[in-house]
Amino acid sequence: MNAYEPHVDVMRSHLGRVRGLGVGHSGAEHWWGERASSVVLLPLSTWFVVQMFRLGGASRADVIKWGGKPINATLLIALIITTFYHARLGLQVIVDDYVHGHAYLPMRLLIKLGTFLLGLLGVISVVKLVIAHDSTK
Amino acid sequence: MQDVRKALYVGSRSDGTLVQRPMSPHLQIYRRRLSMILSISNRITGVIATGGAALGIFWLNAAAKGEKSYTTASKVARNPLSRLVLFGWIVSVVYHTVGGIRHLIWDSGHRFDKEEVNKDGEVAVRVTVGVSVVLTALLCLVGRRRAKKRG
Numbered sequence: 001m002n003a004y005e006p007h008v009d010v011m012r013s014h015l016g017r018v019r020g021l022g023v024g025h026s027g028a029e030h031w032w033g034e035r036a037s038s039v040v041l042l043p044l045s046t047w048f049v050v051q052m053f054r055l056g057g058a059s060r061a062d063v064i065k066w067g068g069k070p071i072n073a074t075l076l077i078a079l080i081i082t083t084f085y086h087a088r089l090g091l092q093v094i095v096d097d098y099v100h101g102h103a104y105l106p107m108r109l110l111i112k113l114g115t116f117l118l119g120l121l122g123v124i125s126v127v128k129l130v131i132a133h134d135s136t137k
Numbered sequence: 138m139q140d141v142r143k144a145l146y147v148g149s150r151s152d153g154t155l156v157q158r159p160m161s162p163h164l165q166i167y168r169r170r171l172s173m174i175l176s177i178s179n180r181i182t183g184v185i186a187t188g189g190a191a192l193g194i195f196w197l198n199a200a201a202k203g204e205k206s207y208t209t210a211s212k213v214a215r216n217p218l219s220r221l222v223l224f225g226w227i228v229s230v231v232y233h234t235v236g237g238i239r240h241l242i243w244d245s246g247h248r249f250d251k252e253e254v255n256k257d258g259e260v261a262v263r264v265t266v267g268v269s270v271v272l273t274a275l276l277c278l279v280g281r282r283r284a285k286k287r288g
Contacts, residue, residue: 006147006157014145035244038237045234049272056280059287060207063200080194087187094180115187122194128201 030089037086044079061136067126068133076126084119088112171258179236182229189226215284224273231272232265 054066066072091111099107146158167173199210213219239257242248248257 006155035241038241042234042238045230052276053279056276057283057287060200060204063207067200083190087183087190090180090183091187094184118191118194121198125194125197125201129197132201 030092034086034089034093037082037089040082041079041086044075044082047075048079064129064132064136067129070130073126073130077123080119080122080126084115084122088115091115171262172254175236175258175261179233179240182233182236185225185229186233189222189229192222192226220273220277223276224269227273227276228265228269231269232261235261235265 051066051072055063058066067076088111092108095104095107095111146160148156148158150156196210196214199206214223239248239261248254
């Protein structure tokens with residue numbers, strides 16, 4: 001058998017390939033998005049850890065009383081959005097590195113859809129807690 | 138279309154002939170070091186932290202939905218197995234946070250020397266274990282006490 005013969009199957013320059021995939025324009029944006037969201041998550045998740053001590057073993061009425069306060073609802077929604085934004089960027093890199101071939105595109109879409117829906121469910125739940133808070137008054 | 142990385146392994150010499158670029162040795166060739174394990178751990182804990190956040194969303198959803206589903210969620214949360222999951226989540230979040238802070242420090246151009254990386258790695262492990270154990274124990278204690286008070 002012959003040894004591997006280096007050859008190019010695609011008649012496209014490396015630069016053209018990179019630009020075509022979109023990386024040439026948005027690589028830094030992804031990197032900065034990951035860092036910026038991680039910095040925002042530091043105080044937000046610290047706040048949530050403190051709140052977990054309030055919520056441990058709490059009744060539903062306690063949770064509504066807690067989540068219905070505008071400050072708590074705001075910080076919680078901010079935490080949810082930042083968390084799933086950061087998760088989407090991070091999981092995307094993992095898929096980029098380890099998933100190849102036919103599974104690649106479905107996985108990318110699944111991560112986008114999954115993180116979006118989970119974040120949305122979280123936001124809607126907080127809104128519902130706020131509404132429940134008002135109707136108990 | 139073929140794999141992009143494979144295509145990128147084909148380079149050209151200055152005379153125009155094609156050549157396959159060399160590939161670096163694979164993982165098992167290198168001696169195992171703490172920094173390798175901590176590096177991949179940052180990714181693994183990131184995935185676990187996301188899974189835990191998803192569980193947190195389901196808990197929030199149960200609280201928003203109604204009394205019945207919240208009671209079920211609380212019952213599941215009191216299960217010893219769930220406490221183990223909580224511990225695993227807390228370990229992951231704490232380690233991912235510590236690892237993330239280290240990454241931010243590296244991004245700013247500091248603590249990147251070999252000795253510093255090795256020293257910080259050990260500190261990261263100690264901080265993660267300490268903070269996680271204390272946090273989980275306190276949380277379980279507070280939760281149990283409050284639930285008992287309510288009866």
